[in-house]
Amino acid sequence: MKLVLGPMEGVLDALMRKMLTEINGYDLCVTEFVRIVDALLPPRVYHRMCPELEAGGKTPSGTPVRVQLLGQSPQFMAENAAQVIELGSAGVDINFGCPSKTVNGSKGGAALLKEPELLFQVVKAVRNAVPVGNVVSAKVRLGFDDCSSYREIVDAVQLAGADEIVVHGRSKADAYKPGTVRWDLIGDITKRLRIPVTANGDIWNQEDALRCQAVTGCDTLMVCRGALNVPNLGAHIKRGEAPMSWHAVLALLVRYSEFEIRGDKGLYYPNRVKQWFRYLQVPYPQANALFAEIRQLKDKQQILNIITNALHDVEKHIERHGEESVFV
Structure with missing residues (x-):
């Protein structure tokens, strides 16, 4: 099983990544999102958000870090993605899952789930701009108002050329409500797509991780809130360590x-x-x-x-x- 430490706006910063990767067996980290509107951002923006770029794109303990971008302009998302790779990021991730009203109101994050064609254009532009051999991934939810369009969404990501997809098993409307996660639908996606699928949502302990893996068929899981609840969650899941005292x-x-x-x-x-x-x-x-x-x-x-x-x-x-x- 591979474990990814996912992004959490406002708390999972470089220092938190440094500390959590020291005590856990995470295979990859994804940064908080960088908002792209209508410009190529200067390198200092990325170095501030991801100081690991100065050290080969890895945390001090050696875990690769992937920069996440959020935006709706194919052109500027592509330009910034190419720069991120030049700066040393371990691939580039595109955020189509953020449920924030502020972000969605400016047509970012989960708002693009309502427009699979635009989502496709963004991923395609980024894939074309990023050199072959560098991973382009996309993080999505199962839909905006409900989960009825999840197949169209994930098909768009694959057809656009993404190398990997991360699926949070909820719609935007579900937010983080308990009892709404749909691991079964992630399982359908895993069978449907040719690209690797990472499952995300409601993984709080080792039992959850094993059950999620069994239901979804995913080799890789992403943890976010759970990694803050129990700081050694990665070690608990992968090595069976007791939760931190x-x-x-x-x-x-x-x-x-x-x-x-x-x-x-x-x-x-x-x-x-x-x-x-x-x-x-x-x-x-x-x-x-x-x-x-x-x-x-x-x-x-x-x-x-x-x-x-x-x-x-x-x-x-x-x-x-x-x-x-x-x-x-």
Whole structure:
């Protein structure tokens, strides 16, 4: 089984990729999307979004990183895709799945699922612009208002020349609602297409991953929200490691915070760490009280102090009662 660490706007940045690929067996990372409108963006935009380009397109632990583009102009998507490859990206991914109202309102992301012909033109233009031997992939959902057009959508991606497709098993209207994922339809797509299909959606643990693989027939899975819920999800799925303890999560949060608050990136730290806490609250009940303490704070050092103090408290508890007492 291959595992891809997928993109999550506003939280899965280069630092998060660095940390998560160090402790997991991910085979590939995909960046947050770069919005393309009507221009060839300067290289500095891509270096800011994907600093791994300066290191051969890989994280420090050696995981390849693929830049993701989002836009509806075949011409400018193609020009930017060619540049991304020149800069060293491990292929280029096209976002046709983002359900954001803001993005869809400007005819980006999942909005193109309503126009398979335009989707086809974008993928074709990108494929023609990217040198042979470099992967062009597309991430889609099963439809916009419902899943009735999923075959037309995936056929357009394949016919346009994409090398790979990632399918989130929901429509745009489903957003991320529990109980709406359709792994069975991804299974139909896997049988239908000649290109590799990666399954995405509601993979929270090893059991989910194995079940998803069995239903979809996919050799590769993509995890996104689950990778933030349980920071060692990749190792849990691929190597059977136990989910990370709360003590280890706190240590990771402190390390993340110390790196993130340096320089200009520190301006975004409060929002990013709070976003991460929203995911951690699901499997780690201890995160609820800690999140309540920081949710109104804007000062990055105050937030770091609270997390650091929590880590110290847990370490004292472990000294008295053992690691098992603070697992989950």
